[in-house]
Amino acid sequence: MRGPDEKHGEVFSYVPLENRIPRDHPLRRIRPMVDRGLNEMWTHFETLYAGRGRPSIAPERLLRALLLQALYSIRSETQLMEQLDYNLLYRWFVGLNPDDPVWDVTVFTKNRERLMAGEVSQRLLEAVLRQAGEHDLLSEEHFTVDGTLIQAWASRKSFAPKEKPPEKGSGSGGKKLLRDTHESKSDPEARLYKKSAAGESRPSYLGHLLMENRNGLVMAACATQCSTSAEREAALAMLDQRGRSPDQVNEQTRLITVGADKLYQEKEFITGLRERQVIPHVAEYEPNPHWPNWLTNQERQDPGYAISQRKRKLIEKVFGWAKLDSILRQVKVRGVKKVNWLFRLLATAANLVRLVKLIPAV
Secondary structure (H helix, E strand, O other), X not given: OOOOOXXXXXXXXXXOHHHHOOOOOHHHHHHHHHHHHHHHOHHHHHHHOOOOOOOOOOHHHHHHHHHHHHHOOOOOHHHHHHHHHHOHHHHHHHOOOOOOOOOOOHHHXXXXXXXXXXXXXXXXXXXXXXXXXXXXXXXXXXXXXXXXXXXXXXXXXXXXXXXXXXXXOOOHHHOOOHHHHEEEOOOOOOEEEOOOOOOOOEEEEEEEEXXXXXXXXXXXXXXXXXXXXXXXXXXXXXXXXXXXXXXXOOOOOOOEEEEEOHHHOOHHHHHHHHHOOEEEEEOOOOOOOOOOOOOOHHHHOOOOHHHHHHHOOHHHHHHHHHHHHOOOOEOOOOOHHHHHHHHHHHHHHHHHHHHHHHHHHO
């Protein structure tokens, strides 16, 4: 017998929100890792907020919501709030009850500066890495560096001459470059840049990652303005962040290896690695008079060189996931500081997706 299409409004729901989430859903394994990292930051959150006044939206909930945006490739915070209003899975992950009202979208704008000042995305990345270390998933000896182009929230048409260009340019010998004479009216810190000769120059930033080679987990991340030397400078800065600056190493410091592509085959960068007790496993050019190679025969014949060159391709999986399955292809925040903060949060989300597959198998 055909059932009737009756519509009865229910006054109460007796099914707990926890029971509506499938037991094998990936978010069930991600949520405890995120909560543990946020609990470690509880004292830090206390220092970021005033002790009096009206209660704000909990920063833990804001961060869980932003991680959802990265995990499910939600294109804007406005759409995130719309989906959070009716999606019970999202409400459960963020920590909202079924009847709780969603926030106004401007809550992200008002709190982003506070979270950026507290380096919250960096602290959350480190907290997730500590959990990976407890399961012996991190390599402390073999790493890879690479960079990717991030399209800015601006267009080529928005570039116009500066009202007061500098008298001396930033190019070789004080030559004035386009970035010295023009800037975008939409995002003044974005620069026209391209990584391939056949590509089109677009307003962009550069994202940089330091990855460990055992399981392809991101150890450090940052975003910078575009330049021809930005990737090499960022790689050395990320190594310094991991305690490998020239002032911190000595003869007893354990050697590590860093793999990279041909873009990093540059004398100053190779020298900088050696000063940090790092063995360079950088891809080399075919012998030619225009692009010299700077590795020694001992570094070139190191047994781990070929392994590093195979492993370094794992970093492309992170970039591919962030651009194709997440929100990195074109960021909707303006300014290098905001892009840098968001890029670290995306690196944390990428690690969480990877850990879901790794931790149960340990």
